[in-house]
Amino acid sequence: MVDVKEIKSVKIVPFTLMTSAVSAILALIYAIILLLLSGIIAAFLPAEIGGLVAGLGVALIILLPLGSFLLNVLWAFLTAWFYNLLVPKVGGIKLGMEGKEIKNLPVVSLALITSVINTIWAFIIGLLLTAAFAPFLGLLSSLPQIINAFAPALANNTTAIQGMQGALGASGAIMAVILIIAVPILVFILSFIGYALTAVFYNVLIPRVGGIQLELAAVQEKFSEITNIPAVPLALALAVVMAIWGLIQGLLNLVTYASVGDPVGGVVSLISNIVGSFIGAFIVYAITAFIYNFLAPKLGGIQLELE
Template sequence: MEQLKEIKSVAIVPFTLMSSSISAVLGLIYAIILILILGVVSVFLPAEASLISSLMATMAVALILVLPVGSFLFSVVSSFVTALLYNLLVPKIGGIKLGMVEMKEVRSIPVIPVSLMLSLIYTILTFLVMLVVAPIVAVSLQGAALISISATAATGLEGLSALGIIGIIIMVIGVPILVLICSFIFSAISAILYNILAPKIGGVRLKFSSKTGNMFEIKKIPPLPLAIITTVVLTIVNFIFAIPALISYCIAGNFAGGLGYFLGNIVGSLIFTFIIYSIMALLYNCMRPKIGGVELELE
């Protein structure tokens, strides 16, 4: 029998530690794949291209260091802020709800709570990023404009400050609003598809262990159920959102290019999503005994 559970809070430290650890390992995997690609390319380079080969070797060393470390640091910040925002927003808008079967399988996800929560978190994160990025971009564009017109005439300089302010306003206000709308629609469609498909192909399965009070630790995530339902849902969503791009290609008279993009996007989503989510679940299960699992307060 399905029971509705609300995620009242997320333990910030375990969530951050697990998310950043998984991101670091994925970054290492990406680095290894890129290094292998660079190695294959360097094999086919002519002997005269020794400089390019040495640059590629240097790039390979940089990748093996930068990607894992960069992924870890970025995930530490984003995961910490995400969990913090979730806990702060729950008392105001309510938490994400899960339709659980015997506390083992997520059979349904109510659409509005998950869409509202995720869209607000993504919007706030985007707003915080834009507060830093927008002034830097505006100043850079103004500097480039000043350099380009200084050699000719000084006319139009009075409008640069106004354009910079307008650009900052667009990035700080307009971009978060766009993220709010798009992320809400994306989350809602994904939740609707999940609710339709989960009873037929099975939902995400989770093995919990009870902590203190209403706190539960996710002890294990079976990789196959997670990968199957996530892959099917995200592939269908990509299919829906790829249709406007296909229509645009057709209108432009490039049907072959549009069809190639469309099929590549769908097939790529199908394969890549299944592999990534399977690896993530496997990494979670391997690392949980060592660093602890994600802890949720369920009510």
């Protein structure tokens, strides 16, 4: 029998530490792959350029894991904080559990809070981008004064100068509205649709392939710690879902290719999207689970308040 549990809150520090550590190790693996590729590429280049490429690959071994860890500390901490603040207002993610297996994901609960969190991030990034572009826009708005100082003949055209000032001011306002209002609204809509469809795909497919499994252990207060995530069930369940997204992308590509008279290319794209999405997702999620299970006894697993 399926028992629906709601994630009422997430302990911020364990979530931040674990997700950041996993991200750093994944980034290290990616950096090693890039290092190997850069070494191969460097072998076919002139010595000076090849040395530069190889040196860049070595630098990435340090920069990618470190940068990934630091960025994820900020992202994970704030995301968990946003989640805990939003649960009383919009409800938390619900999990249809049967034993340790997630048999289904209630669609609205997953889509609503995740899309709201994504919208908050889009709003924050929009504010930061607006602030970053503000000096540049200020420089542009002073362009008429620069013209007046260095090109008096052009400055005599008062109508043109006023038009330029108005256009620059309007462009700044439009950009701010787009970044701070329009983009977050679009992010909410697309995120809601995307997560809702993901939950639907999961719920339809999981009875056939098996769901994600979480091994939970009760800890202090009302929290349960995820002590282990079996790698194959996680990777298989999410890879199948990603294959459906690959199918959708492949069908769109098929229509595009067919419209330009290349249906064979469309079929190849369709197959490669499905297979590539499945294999890529399976590998990434399996590695992620292995890393999590390796780190959990050392750092402590993610802790959830389930009710």
